[in-house]
Amino acid sequence: MTEFKDNNVKASTKSVWAGEKEYRAFGASQVPVVHSVAYTYDDLDHWYDVAIGKTKGHIYGRNTNPTVESFEKKVQELEGAEAATSFSTGMAAISNSLATFLRPGDRVVSVKDTYGGTNKIFSEFLPQMNIDVMLCETGNEAQIEEEVNKGCEILYLETPTNPTVKITDIEKMVKIGHEAGALVFVDNTFATPINQNPLEYGVDLVLHSATKFLGGHADALGGVICGSKELVEQVYHYREINGATMDPMAAYLMIRGMKTLHLRVRQQCESAMKIATFLKNHEQIDQVFYPGLEDHPGHDIAKRQMKDFGGMFSFSMKGGLEAVKLFLPKLEFANRAANLGSVETTVGPARTTSHVENTPEERAALGIPESLVRYSAGIEDTDDLIRDLTQALAYLPEPVAAKSY
Numbered sequence: 001m002t003e004f005k006d007n008n009v010k011a012s013t014k015s016v017w018a019g020e021k022e023y024r025a026f027g028a029s030q031v032p033v034v035h036s037v038a039y040t041y042d043d044l045d046h047w048y049d050v051a052i053g054k055t056k057g058h059i060y061g062r063n064t065n066p067t068v069e070s071f072e073k074k075v076q077e078l079e080g081a082e083a084a085t086s087f088s089t090g091m092a093a094i095s096n097s098l099a100t101f102l103r104p105g106d107r108v109v110s111v112k113d114t115y116g117g118t119n120k121i122f123s124e125f126l127p128q129m130n131i132d133v134m135l136c137e138t139g140n141e142a143q144i145e146e147e148v149n150k151g152c153e154i155l156y157l158e159t160p161t162n163p164t165v166k167i168t169d170i171e172k173m174v175k176i177g178h179e180a181g182a183l184v185f186v187d188n189t190f191a192t193p194i195n196q197n198p199l200e201y202g203v204d205l206v207l208h209s210a211t212k213f214l215g216g217h218a219d220a221l222g223g224v225i226c227g228s229k230e231l232v233e234q235v236y237h238y239r240e241i242n243g244a245t246m247d248p249m250a251a252y253l254m255i256r257g258m259k260t261l262h263l264r265v266r267q268q269c270e271s272a273m274k275i276a277t278f279l280k281n282h283e284q285i286d287q288v289f290y291p292g293l294e295d296h297p298g299h300d301i302a303k304r305q306m307k308d309f310g311g312m313f314s315f316s317m318k319g320g321l322e323a324v325k326l327f328l329p330k331l332e333f334a335n336r337a338a339n340l341g342s343v344e345t346t347v348g349p350a351r352t353t354s355h356v357e358n359t360p361e362e363r364a365a366l367g368i369p370e371s372l373v374r375y376s377a378g379i380e381d382t383d384d385l386i387r388d389l390t391q392a393l394a395y396l397p398e399p400v401a402a403k404s405y
Helices: 011-017 044-051 066-079 090-101 116-128 141-149 170-179 229-242 248-258 261-280 299-305 320-330 360-365 382-393
Strands: 083-087 107-111 132-136 154-158 183-187 205-209 223-227 285-289 312-317 346-349 372-376
Touching: 011 066, 011 261, 066 083, 066 223, 066 248, 083 090, 083 229, 090 116, 090 154, 090 183, 090 205, 090 223, 090 229, 107 116, 107 141, 116 132, 116 154, 132 141, 141 170, 154 170, 170 183, 205 229, 223 229, 261 285, 261 312, 261 372, 261 382, 312 320, 320 346, 320 372, 320 382
Parallel strands: 107 132, 107 154, 154 183, 183 205
Antiparallel strands: 083 223, 205 223, 285 312, 312 372, 346 372
């Protein structure tokens, strides 16, 4: 499974070295960007063997690409998977994976607290294809088990969730899913392979929006899945025909970004913990949602299945949406943008980021208040970020009373 002689190579080393040596050319120390759409062969029998997968090689860019393959192998190593395949975006990874294994009449069980685009697939697109979807309360293990036991093809989870940062017990959900004959998918974008490896708990497919923490520089779109060779090959076949292929330049940027993944995530986790603790005690803040806080409902589970608690958290403001509108523009060290996981701190309300596709009523039904702010800690100095939050919060009027949601 691993390309390294020593099976104990750490994730920090894999981030730098995995998936690269065989793809370097001309003695270069870096993987090149291969922009060629097609690959030429003089021997037609060799060409045919490559085309049918009998011999290693490349024939056409929609199928495979050397730079893209290098990126896939790096993620594969970090997740401890047999195989991986990539996509043009994170949503392409999710939609292609679901479409590969679902047919009309099938059933999916998931949780309400998933990324807004994922939620739209569940609430809008899959039902149009006569696929039944049941969205359970996140953390309600009894409800999830009951619904899974009614029959389903896929149990789809996201942990931590976007943007409410809720935690699901992966090991327990895998047991429930597999006993019912379901495949179990986990979106691991928020945790990253540095903090969490769902395959270790028996998950069938792990998904990432590579645009976020993996790339880490907000300059390339991509998605990736990892799992067994058998399952990944099925998803790859769907993707190669339907065409949601990762661009080689994006793959190059992902490879470059992942070399510092472990360093970035370490700093982001440290900042998120300190900032979440600071905000929890601030008079303008109603609630802080971060699994690193001991009073977080999923703290004990996160402590068990994660190596650290992640660089993402969210918080709701006592002054509601008006407070959010006053506060966010005052931040100096934060991009107000619909992204996360970058080297720069990025903030925004769910209404314009994770759940912009949903109506206010839909967000309310999902337990997402309009006053919710998603905060992706960057790699800046932690104290500078706290001072920046302090000065921005100082512009707000005295809160009248805490609101409940």
